[in-house]
Amino acid sequence: MNPVKAGPLVLVLLLSVLVAPAYAYLKLGVRVGTRTVSLQWNAFPIRYFITNRGAPGVDSAQFESVITRAFSTWNAVETSETSSQLVGFTAASPTSGDGMSVLGFASRPDLERVLAATNFIIDVTTGEIVESDIFFNTAFSWSVSPAGETGRHDLESIALHEIGHLLGLGHSAIGETEVVPGGRRVLAAEAAMFPIAFSPGSIADRTLKADDIAGLTDIYPNPATRRTRGSISGRVTKNGAGVLGAHVVAFNTRTSALVGGFTLSDDGSFTIAGLEAGPHVLRVEPLDDAEVDSFLDASMNVDLNFRVRFHDRVVVVPQGGGTRGVELRVVPK
Numbered sequence: 001m002n003p004v005k006a007g008p009l010v011l012v013l014l015l016s017v018l019v020a021p022a023y024a025y026l027k028l029g030v031r032v033g034t035r036t037v038s039l040q041w042n043a044f045p046i047r048y049f050i051t052n053r054g055a056p057g058v059d060s061a062q063f064e065s066v067i068t069r070a071f072s073t074w075n076a077v078e079t080s081e082t083s084s085q086l087v088g089f090t091a092a093s094p095t096s097g098d099g100m101s102v103l104g105f106a107s108r109p110d111l112e113r114v115l116a117a118t119n120f121i122i123d124v125t126t127g128e129i130v131e132s133d134i135f136f137n138t139a140f141s142w143s144v145s146p147a148g149e150t151g152r153h154d155l156e157s158i159a160l161h162e163i164g165h166l167l168g169l170g171h172s173a174i175g176e177t178e179v180v181p182g183g184r185r186v187l188a189a190e191a192a193m194f195p196i197a198f199s200p201g202s203i204a205d206r207t208l209k210a211d212d213i214a215g216l217t218d219i220y221p222n223p224a225t226r227r228t229r230g231s232i233s234g235r236v237t238k239n240g241a242g243v244l245g246a247h248v249v250a251f252n253t254r255t256s257a258l259v260g261g262f263t264l265s266d267d268g269s270f271t272i273a274g275l276e277a278g279p280h281v282l283r284v285e286p287l288d289d290a291e292v293d294s295f296l297d298a299s300m301n302v303d304l305n306f307r308v309r310f311h312d313r314v315v316v317v318p319q320g321g322g323t324r325g326v327e328l329r330v331v332p333k
């Protein structure tokens with residue numbers, strides 16, 4: 001069984017709100033009244049501390065270099081604009097709420113399926129992230145070996161995923177799993193933000209995929225990106241009614257990039273942004289490769305009863321614009 005890379009737990013100052021997904025891949029959002037605001041950093045560089053405690057097999061200097069590398073991987077995405085800066089070491093806990101963003105190890109034997117998790121302090125009126133902490137659970141064995149180590153989870157791979165949360169991304173559903181006793185085994189994942197980790201020893205998740213890049217680019221586009229990338233939006237329907245929680249995947253036939261999104265309202269509407277311009281094949285499928293609540297709020301009435309379907313037309317994404325009104329009709333299983 002593979003432990004999950006935990007979704008973000010959200011700590012909110014002053015107000016209690018539900019976490020609601022906003023658009024594709026997912027972006028994280030909070031519901032404010034009737035609208036959803038995306039979580040995002042407004043000030044760069046993101047300043048973070050790391051704890052001065054290591055874990056078996058990982059000293060604090062090794063931890064620092066792995067975390068710096070994982071941040072750099074996100075910051076290097078050419079179509080987006082993010083930056084980060086290590087402020088220094090701290091003895092503070094990586095779960096505190098003290099105004100400092102802290103990354104470090106924590107002993108959480110109670111969380112026996114959680115490799116790592118990301119917490120936030122946000123301004124709930126604007127969605128601005130003002131603090132985010134990441135802990136890596138010392139109940140698991142960790143590796144910083146360049147080639148990976150049998151039986152140990154690759155710290156850089158999991159850090160890349162958690163820093164994706166810290167930046168405001170939710171989980172991607174672009175992955176295939178099989179059910180095994182006690183959980184699921186990942187067969188393939190085309191997103192660092194897939195919620196379930198590869199088996200210990202794997203270093204496959206040290207790189208970002210097209211879906212991760214589209215998600216980051218949607219939140220933090222650079223000026224050139226606004227002119228070159230585009231979006232697809234529309235609805236998924238079954239017998240004329242909207243389908244909630246359907247996974248829609250756009251496949252770029254020129255670059256083979258796969259980018260996913262979800263229908264997030266009762267009318268079955270979806271938007272996938274941050275796409276490279278060009279022809280795309282669309283596929284819609286039920287969320288069945290991880291627990292539904294890995295992706296969407298447990299209170300959402302997600303529909304899993306429909307068959308995988310390819311759209312009957314190729315959809316062209318225009319540069320700096322969007323193709324709207326695509327209707328994907330599905331039928332019950």
Ligand SMILES: [Zn+2]
Binds near residue numbers: 005161171
């Ligand atoms: Zn996660």
